[in-house]
Amino acid sequence: MxxxxxxxxxxxxxxxxxxxxxxxxxxxxxxxxxxxxxxxxHSMFLKAVPVVQNGVLSFNGTEALVGVPDNVVITPGSDSSAFLGAISTQSSSRHVFKLGVIEDARLLSLFRFKIWWMIPRVGNSGRDIPVETQMLLLEAREEPTSEEPNQDAKYVLFLPILDGEFRSSLQGNSADELEVCVETGDSTIIASASPKAVFVNFGDNPFELIKESMKILQKYSGTFALRETKQANAWNARLVWLVHLGCLLPRRQSSRNQRRPEKSFSHSLSEGGTPARFLIIDDGWQDTTNEFQKVGEPFIEGTQFGARLMSIKENSKFRKTANDDSSNTPHSLKDFVSDIKSTFGLKYVYAWHALMGYWGGLHPDAPGTKKYNPKLKFPLQSPGNLAHQRDIAMDSMEEYGVGTIDPDRLFEFYDDLHRYLASQEVDGVKVDVQNLPETVATGSGGRVSLTRHFQQSLEKSISNNFQDNGIICCMAQNTDSVYNSKTSSITRASDDYYPKNPTTQTLHIAAVAYNSLFFGEIVVPDWDMFYSLHDAAEFHAVARAVGGCGIYVRLVLPDGSVMRAKYPGRPSRDCLFNDPVTDGKSLMKIWNLNKLTGVLAVFNCQGAGTWPGLENSVQTNSLELAGKISPADIEYLxxxxxxxxxxxxxxxxxxxxxxxxxxxxxxxxxxxxxxxxxxxxxxxxxxxxxxxxxxxxxxxxxxxxxxxxxxxxxxxxxxxxxxxxxxxxxxxxxxxxxxxxxxxxxxxx
CATH class of the missing domain: 2.60.40 (Immunoglobulin-like)
Incomplete structure (x- = not known):
């Protein structure tokens, strides 16, 4: 049904x-x-051997690329897949190779519009493919301009992957040529060829095509695991409550006058009728210092990202000192966590930290961090990232530097931090800023190897110290991280939820749905928190209900569990190559399955905002849209x-x-x-x-x-x-x- x-x-x-x-x-x-x-x-994929002949990449006569250059090489994969790469006459740490021309084919690109996050873009030719594209889906059929779904349509999937020390991404140019950019992130790591930079596959079902392609890649690389094989986080079937302690308890606030932090949300938890069982302690609990913020001086936006970690323990808001006689100050983080668990019936409490400890990394000279041998580095972004939207956090890190952990001490740092948190009755962590290693990889083996080392050290520590695979990943949307994710099972799937910005509400919904096409095969996409008291609250709530993610309020049952759908919520087939945000006419349809029923959510996302990079696009601000729904909108019935x-x-x-x-x-x-x-x-x-x-x-x-x-x-x-x-x-x-x-x-x- x-x-x-x-x-x-x-x-x-x-x-x-x-x-x-x-x-x-x-x-x-x-x-x-x-x-x-x-x-x-449904068919899994078609037996259509890919070949390059007379400058054309084709699958059983269906053309994918024309004008393929002579330096492009193809390596057979499965019956319908292959690896594409290219050879240069020069060795370099970064190459941009032309692969061939794409014209008159509806396409969907998932690309990084800033260093941390991806969004979708649709188009009809190579020039519509943005820099830093991490997944490209083409539709091959006789009438590429038709907007109606075609039962006989065929699809070509391009996945830029990790090839040795090179990380790949796709982009188009003004000549409608598809290009692959391969880079090591370290000027001393060079090569003249990347023969397996892009995985390409062909099929008649886009969802099966992506799923089966990820299975092939997983077997080929062995560096990541599929979502369906990972240990599920036990909390994901519970109601989530996010508490930002940096907001509840300003650092300079006197402990004599502050309320115990848990009192600030007791009404919402116990009296609001939503029995949350899982709580995240967000940024604000750690022991940090910020030399770029001076007491008494005006606050300068961005300086907060220059703060560095002083120790792995909690700050003074949670640690009663000998001179503090206030009953409002917890004796320790353990005192605080134990209290809120017993008072509000919480089953899981997680704590936030950044991949490098904190935004600005570890303080190089602090007694509590010296053992990890941190060194101050200034991040260097790829030209692909610089071609898109700047990010204030990264801009600040580039200005103030990051105290990077010695790779040889990386596991020791995570193990010490997580063992301490576990001793304080914390059940897991949300780890932010995970794309950072790609920018500090010079002298450390390059971006692919360094990211893999971070991932392996982090996941090993999680396994050693927390039960139930206790980690949520965030700001981890580069393929360096994705294709090295072996056990982490939940990852944020979009840019932040911005409650005060009315133009991003619809973009958030559409971005997560499209990104889930890619991420949903490797992780459970996390849709981020949202305000339940907000003009767009129901809009976001319904999206999360069909999203198969961590749920917040309207799906919670009396025991605190939630009715989560089985899979990541994804766009229906007839939405794949439409723009539900800016074309002024397309609906956003997201489908999922329950144990015995299908579920389809339909949204009008038009007219509220525009995608980053398309600010000058023309859109029809119609208050009303017409469309159709059908059982065929729900896959895998x-x-x-x-x-x-x-x-x-x-x-x-x-x-x-x-x-x-x-x-x-x-x-x-x-x-x-x-x-x-x-x-x-x-x-x-x-x-x-x-x-x-x-x-x-x-x-x-x-x-x-x-x-x-x-x-x-x-x-x-x-x-x-x-x-x-x-x-x-x-x-x-x-x-x-x-x-x-x-x-x-x-x-x-």
Whole structure:
């Protein structure tokens, strides 16, 4: 069964294209109680051997690139994939090679628009491909300008990868040529060739194409692991609460006058009706110093990123001194964490830190950090990064320098820090600023090797000191990090959520959805926090409900768990090559699956803002959009079939009762955004005296379902229950008592 949630600060109109939210009245009923309808049949990839002949890269006659230069080399991969690279006459630490021309093909680029973050861009030729593109998807078909999805469309995927010490990225030029940039990040590490700079694959299903390509790359490289094989973070099924202690407790505030920090959010946690079980202590708990911020002088934006870590322990806001007789000051970080866990029933508490300890790294001369032999380095960005939007954090690091940890002491630093946090009852960490090694790699083996060393040291320490794979990664959207992620299972998937900027609300939703096409195969994409009291709050909440990420409020159940969808939420197939933010006409549709239902969310993201780099683009500020939704918008519906091998499935189950056909389709808890996430099982009650339908699930509230006939009576956990039946819409609702965690509903006919 497909379920749709429509949301916008504007308006939209939907044409229901062969879709009813309920079972079709005349659907063919199969013995197993399933109703088949027309959904896509998926193939993994096509056996189309890629070749370069007469200057054309093609797959069984389908052209991907024309005008391929003679210095381009191709190495066969699987039946439909290959590696592309090129050879130069000169050795260098950075090359830009032309690969061929792209014209009249709809394309989607995922590229870094600033050093930390990616966004999407669509186009029709090579010149539309931005610098620092990390994934490129082309559509090959007869009418590339048509906006309607084509069942016979073929797709070509380009993934710039890590080739030895070279890291690759794609870009286009004004001649519509696709180029690959390969660089080591260290002027002393040079070569004249990069034969396997780009992985290319071909298929008829874009989602399977990306998935299978990542599987091939994982086997080829062995440097990263797929999301489905990683240990899941236990907290990801819990409600999340983020607390920025730097805001709650200013460093210069007198401990005699401050309130204990947990009192600042006690009302929200315990009295607000949202039983959070997971809390992140954000930036503000560490022992730092900042020589660029002088007491009494005006604050200069950016100087905060010059602060450096003095020790691995907490600062004085959490450490009572001999002269402090205030009852508001915790004795230690452990005192604080233990208190909030016991007071508010928290199960997990994480703490924030940067990859290099803090934004400005470690203080080179502090007694608490000297053992890690930090050296002051000034980051140097790639020309590709400099071609896009500047970032104040990186600009500040370039000006003030970063106290970089000696690579030989890296694991020791992480192990000391994490062992100490674990001793303070902290359960894991959120690690920020993870792209930094690419900028300080000179003299340290180059960006690929240095990033890999950071990743391996960090993940080893996490494994040694925390249970449940206790890490969230952030600012880690370069392929150096992605293709070295072996155990880290959750990563922020977009730039920050900016509550005070109305022009970025829609961009945030679209960026995460498109980025999840790439990141979702390796990690669970994290959509970032959002304000629940905000003009766009529901807009963000619905997106996270379909996003399959950590959830915040409207999916939380009485026990603090959440109804998380199964996979990363991604754009529907007909959205892949449209711009749902600035073209003035396209809807943003995001799909996912639950155990027994599909879920589709539809957004009007037009007119609020423009993508970075496209500020001068023309957009239609229409208040109203029209579009259509269909079961075909939801991929992999066959996965939720009780019978393996059934490729065509929309809704279930149905049953014949009293010699007449009773059709039934569960919706779920209708007061929750992801209603179908509450339903775990549905089956027919095979009883000649009391036949009916049995539904198992969890959570309290109102359960809703389609029923072609009115039941005679209903029960919840064997207790007779009140129900309401709308005969006009065949809509059945059953009240589930407050405090119920799991239930079994029986509807008897």
């Amino acid at each position: 497909a379920m749709a949630a429509c949301t916008s600060v504007r308006a939209l109109q939907l044409k229901l294209n062969n879709l009813s939210p309920f079972v079709p009245v005349n659907g063919k009923i199969f013995p197993n109680g399933l109703v088949r309808t027309g959904c896509r049949r 066959s996965e939720i079939s009780p019978n393996p091998g059934m490729e065509n499935l929309q809704s279930f189950p149905s049953n014949q009762v009293y010699h007449q056909e009773i059709q039934f389709a569960p919706i779920g808890l209708i007061n929750m955004y992801n209603s179908g996430g509450a339903v775990h099982a549905v089956e027919a009650i095979d009883d000649s005296l009391f036949p009916g339908i049995r539904i198992q699930g969890r959570g309290e509230g109102v359960f809703g379902a389609y029923s072609s006939s009115e039941p005679k009576h209903c029960s919840v956990n064997t207790t007779e229950a009140q129900f309401h039946f709308n005969s006009e819409h065949h809509f059945l609702t059953v009240d589930i008592p407050t405090g119920t965690n799991s239930w079994e509903i029986a509807a008897h006919y």
